[in-house]
Amino acid sequence: MSIEAAIKSVVDEKMNDGTIERLVSENLEKGINSSLEKLLGKYGDITEIIEKKIKEVMVGQLSSYDYSKYIVRLDAMLTEILKRTALDNKKILENFKELMVDRDIPKVVKLSDIFEEWKRHVARKVDTSKLEIDYNDGVAYECVTVTMDVEREEERSWSSSIFKYAKAIFECENDDELNFEIRLCKYREYPWSLSVEIDDSIRSLRYLDDFKIYLLQLKQADVKIEIDEEDLSDEVKPNKEPEASFS
Template identity: 45%
Template sequence: MSLENSIKDVITKKLEDGTVEKLIEQQLEKGVANALDSLFRSYGDVTKVIEDKVKSVMIPFLETYDYSKYIVKLDSVLVDVLQSSALENKKLLENFKDLMIPEELKTIKVTELFERWMLHVAENVETDELEVCYEDGPPSYEYVDVRFEVEYNEERSWSSMKHAVLVFECEHDEKMNYEIRIHTWPKYDKGVWTIERNSIHDIKSLRHLDKFEMFLMKLQQNGTKLILDSDGESDEVEPEAEPEATFS
């Protein structure tokens, strides 16, 4: 029996027992399923028809619907959202606005910077453990001791640059303390010092910077030079906070 006759016999038997019909039926089912899946996909023809029909019904309804009863509720929700987000970002926005206003000082003396820092201490120093004075007028908190000092680095003999650290210190409240790194090239800077960039907080912390930190950042940003008219001084600062009067 030739190969062709053998193939014909096999096909004849499969046709007679229904095998070929089953295979055709299975493939036909797959083809129909694939076609329907394609029609109902996001960009399929049937999906497009259904979408158009839904739009034709929904849009006129939405356009004529009375939303007035929801306006008051919507307004209240928007106000709440704006207030909560504004409170969270208020400090960030204020500091950013302040940073955008350039500091016009070309130079500043270290004693003047010390005075600016003392204002910061007076406004922000912790008062919980301070004694209250009742003499000579309304009650007030006792003064806190403050000082500044310039700590010069020991440089190598061949170095053309000098480095130092400017230390502002409040004995009562360590949170008020600052270390500001500065440097100078004596040959070129003619007695003025530069506030180093890494002395200032990163811009990502802008929402957390206080007024004195913002002032330092503006000085550095503007290239304001520091004049060391003193290597150190001490003083006393009166807290701005006012204690409540108590009567025994």
């Protein structure tokens, strides 16, 4: 039997037993499924048409809806929330305002100027409960001693680092809670930059004092630091006034 005759015999046999119809049906089903996946998939043409129609209907319905009754309820609810949380959030709002305000901050800030800002912070916040009262010139709390020292990180002889590091340490002899440390770094011969680890998240804003807000403003403005002084000391008079007692 020739090859042609053998092929014809096999085809006739498969046609008669339904094999050809089954294979055609299976592959046709696969082709249809593949086409539908492309049309109805995430980027399919039909999917885009359906999404467009849904948007048209929903936007129209939502735009024409009367929300006035819900606005009244929302206003009452927000008022009540503000009444309950006003005291807690007042500091957050004040600090947030300070951070967002457009202050005239110079591009370069001297370390001695930061020391002066810290002195004002000490005057406002120092704990006066352990301070003596001075009656010589009116009635006032005794002055507190404050210092600033700069410590430069020594480079190892074998180190090839192109960065230099230092820290400015602010200390109040009468109130350790006010002590603070500022890290400084510089690249090669470029100016010093401020490096402070202060949590400026919304939750933490209520706990930030004026001096930390000031440092965050400097950091946000990307100011450069001039180490014009490395050893400073001074006397600071507390802002708080004592109640006179002449017993």
